[in-house]
Amino acid sequence: MRELNLSIDHELLAVESLAKSYGGVRALRSADLHVRAGEVHALVGENGAGKSTLVRILAGATTKDSGEIRLEGIPVDFQSRAESMRSGISVIFQHANLVPQLSVAENVTLGVEQSRLGILRDSAQRRVVRDVLASLGSNIDLNRVAASLRSAERQLVEIARALLHESRLLILDEPTASLGTDEVTHLHRVLAELRAAGLGIIYISHRIEEVLAVSDRITVLRDGRTVAARDAAGTRTEQVVSLMIGRDSDLVAQTASHARPDVVLDVGGLNTETGLHGITFTLHAGEVLGVYGLLGSGRTELAHAIFGADPITRGHVHIAGSNVYIGTPRRAVRAGIGLVPEERVLHGLFPQLSVLENMSSARPWLYSRFGLVNEGARFRLVDAMARRLGVKAASLEQVVSALSGGNQQKVVLGRWLIGGSKLIILDDPTVGVDVGAKQEIYRLISELTTDGTAILLMSSELSEVIGLSDRVMVLNEGRIAATFSRGQMSEESILRSAHGLSA
Amino acid sequence: MNKPTSINEKLTATPATRPERLAAFRGSLSTWAARPSNQTFARNIGILFLVGIVFSLTTDRFLTVENLTNVLRQVSFVGITSCAVTLVMVAGGLDLSVGSVVAIAGVVAAKFAANAGWPLEAAFGMGILAGGVFGSLNAFLVVGLRINPVISTLGTLYMGRGIALLLAGGEPVKGVPLAFNDLATSTIGPISTPVFIFVTVAAVMLFIERKTLLGRWAVASGGNTEAARLSGIPIDRTRITLYILSGLAAGIAGIFINSRVATGDPNSGVGFEFDVIVAVILGGTALAGGQGTIIGTVVAVFILGVLGNGLNLLGVESFSQYVVKGILLVFAVGIGEVLRGTRRTLARLGRLSSLNIG
Secondary structure, eight states: OOOOOOOTTSEEEEEEEEEEEETTEEEEEEEEEEEETTEEEEEEEOTTSSHHHHHHHHTTSSOOSEEEEEETTEEOOOSSHHHHHHTTEEEEOSSOOOOTTSBHHHHHTTTOOOEETTEEOHHHHHHHHHHHHHHTTOOOOTTSBGGGOOHHHHHHHHHHHHHHTTOSEEEEESTTTTOOHHHHHHHHHHHHHHHHTTOEEEEEOSOHHHHHHHOSEEEEEETTEEEEEEESTTOOHHHHHHHHHOSOOOOOOOOOOOOOSSEEEEEEEEEETTSOOSEEEEEETTOEEEEEEOTTSSHHHHHHHHTTSSOEEEEEEEETTBOOOOOSHHHHHHTTEEEEOSSIIIIIOOTTSBHHHHHTSSOGGGTEETTEEOHHHHHHHHHHHHHHHTOOOSOTTSBGGGSOHHHHHHHHHHHHHTTOOSEEEEESTTTTOOHHHHHHHHHHHHHHHHTTOEEEEEESOHHHHHHHOSEEEEEETTEEEEEEETTTOOHHHHHHHHTTOOO | OOOOOOHHHHHHSOOOOHHHHHHHHHHHHHHHHTSHHHHHHHHHHHHHHHHHHHHHHHOTTSSSHHHHHHHHHHHHHHHHHHHHHHHHHHTTOOOOTHHHHHHHHHHHHHHHHHTSOOOHHHHHHHHHHHHHHHHHHHHIIIIISOOOHHHHHHHHHHHHHHHHHHHHTTSOOSSOOGGGGHHHHOEETTEEHHHHHHHHHHHHHHHHHHHBHHHHHHHHHHHOHHHHHHTTOOHHHHHHHHHHHHHHHHHHHHHHHHHHTTSOOTTTTTTHHHHHHHHHHHTTOOTTSSOOOHHHHHHHHHHHHHHHHHHHHTTOOHHHHHHHHHHHHHHHHHHHHHHHHHHHHHHHHHHHHHSOOO
16 A cells, blocks of 8 residues: 555544535534544434535535635635545545446546556556555455446445545445445454554444444534534443434424224235335324334335335235235325325426426326316316415416425325325425425324325434324334334434334 | 455465366456446357358358458448547547538548649548547537537537538539549558558557547546546546547548549538447447447447348348348347346246235
C-alpha cells in the first residue's frame, strides 16, 4: 500500500452546527461531528435522524444551508461530488459505484490510469493494484468484470480505488447490510488496518452491537441534531438505543380500535427471493397492523410480496372471499387490495397525468364498458373522492406533479378508495408530507377502519406505528422479530427487537 | 470470497500441479466468458462459420479467393465507419449522421478536384476533413448543447444530406478528373486500397480501445457515467474526440464510395448509416453504452458481408436479402433476451404448480 504520511490523531474532519432543509422538512438542524485521522467513527441514529443528509453533504451530493465543515482545519463547501472526491473524501454507498463492464484492475485505477502520450501502461499498474488488493486481504482475479463480483468484493474494489485516489476520509454507508458473517469479520479487519495507516473512517450502520465493536468513537443523531458523541469503549447497546429514541418523542395520540373478528388477509410461511423468511400473520377487518423495521429489514418487500409485485417462493397469501392466487398486481387489485407505495412519485403516480387520470387509474371497470370510458361517470367518482379526501388542487385536470407531497399522497390513496378496498397497504405513507397533511392521513386511516377496511401500515416512524396500530409486527432481516399488541408496545421494546435484541 | 492470501504466500507457493493448472485455466476461461461482449463474440464467430459453411455447400463460387476478396472490398466502407461508431456508442453516444457525411466528403473532394483543380491527394484530404468538421458539429450538439444524441445526429443526418445536395447543385459533380476513380480501384501491394485502409482503421481503433486512455474512458463514460465523473474522467473530452473520429472515418468511407463512382454524388450513402448501426449492434454493442468491442463489430461486418454475397451468388434478390438481414439482427441480438425470459417464465410456472393455489 502507498505510504500514508499523515500524522495519526489530529482532527481530520470537523462538522459544526450543520443544517439542511428539504422543502419545509428540516432534515438536519444542528449536527456536529468530529473525526480524527486514524479512527473509526460510528454514526448512528434512527431512520430520518439525518445520517443520510449529513453523508450527502459530505459527499457533495447536496449543499448545506448553514453550519461549517472543515477538512484538516480548512473550511470546505462542496458543490459537487467530484469536488468532495478530490478533497480526499470517498463515500462507499450500499450500491457500489463501479463500471460494470470494466475489469477489477480497470475499476481500481479508474481516473488514475498511468499512461504515456495517452497510451496506457497497464502492466506496471496491475502490480500496484494487486498489492493494494492484497493488503486488503483479497486476491480477486484482476481480469474479472465488475458485473460478476459479489457485494463484498465490490466493496473491496471500491476501497482499493479510494486508496489509489489517496482518500483521507472513508465513509461507509451500511457496509455490512449485504455481507455474510465471514465477510463482515474480514471488512472489520481491513478497517482496522486502514485506521492504523492513518485514515479517518465514518462507519454508518443500524447494527449497534457491530458498531460498538468496530469503532473508536460514536456520534448519535436524533431529529437532525447530534445528541451524543462519546468513546465506543464502555458504551452499552441499551444506552445507544435510548440516546437514539430520546425521551421527548412526540407520540401520536392512540386512535380507537375498530378491529372486527373476521380475517381479511391470511399470510402463511411466506418466503421470497427478496429475502423474506417464514412470514406468518393474519389481518382482520378494520384492524391496523403496523409493520416496523430498519432499512433492509423487509418492510417494502413484504408489501410487494402481498401485492403480487414480487414472486413468492414458498407460502401463501390469501385474501378473504377470493380463492385466487395473487401472483400479479393486477390480480391483487381485482381481489380488493390497494398499495400506496413508498416511492410515491416513482411507483405511485403518473407524474405527467392529471389528478383525474391518476385517481381513476386502478378500477376502470367502474366507469367504462367495452373499453369505452364514460367521462361523466368517471368525473363524478373522482370528484366525490377528491372532495372527501380534501385534495387541494386547482382542478381535477391539474397535473399531479404540481401538487404538494401530502396532496399527492391523497391522490394515490383515493385511487384505492374509489370502489373500496378490503385491504390497503401503506408503505411509509407520511414520508415527505407536511405536518398538516400527516394528520389528515392519520384521520383517514382511522376513518377507513370504521368502515371495516384492513390496513397494513409499514412505517419507519415509531411514533406513527405506535399511535395508529392495533398490533405492531417488527421485522428484522426478513423475519418477524416480535409482535406487540396495544398494551405491550413501547418505543424501546419495538426498537430493541428491530435491532435484533431480545425485547 | 476466496480465502485471502498475501502476496508472499503466493510467491513461496509450490509450483502448480496439472489439475491445479487445469483449474486455473478453467477459472480464466469462465472469467473470459463472464463478459457479455465475449459471449456475443463467440456467438458471432459461430454464426459466421455457419453461414460460411452453408454457402460453401450450396454454391461452389463462394469459397474462392476471388470471391472472398470481393467480399472484403464490399464490406470495407461500412467496416471503416462501424469501427469508429462502435466507440461512440460504447461511450454512450450514437452517430446516425454518417450516411450524409459520406456524401459531403465525396462532394467536397470532387469539388476541390474539379472546380479548384487541387491535386487529388489534397482534394481527398479535404473530403476527409469535411467529415471531421461534421463530426465536431455532432460533438457540439451532443456534448456542448446536451441535446440527445438520437435527435442531434438524426438532425445532422438531414442537414448533411441537404448540404451535400446544395454544394453539388443537386446532381453529381461534373468535370471530375478520371483519375478520381483510381483511389477505389488501386491496390497497395496485392491488397486493394479500401481493404488496406479498413484493416488499418480497424487496427488503430482496436489499439485505441484496448491500449489507450481514450478507450478506457469511453467504456467508463458509457458504462457508469456517475462513477466516471467521480473518478475525474474527462467524459466530455472523450465524447468529443470520439464524435470527431467518427466523422473522419465516415469521411474516409465517403471518398472511397465516391471514388468508386468517379464523381462526387450528393445522393451517395443513403441508408449507409443503418448498415453501420446494424453491424455495430449485431457486433454486441449495447445501445445503452458501456459495452461493445471493435473485434465484435468487425466480425459482424463480415457476417453481413458474407450473407449478402452468398445470397447474391445463390441468386436471391435484394428484396429478400433485406428480410434475411432483418431476421438475423432481431434473432441474434434478441435471442439472448428471449431465452432469459423463457427461463424466468418456466421457473415461475414451476413455482406456481408447487404452490398452494386456492
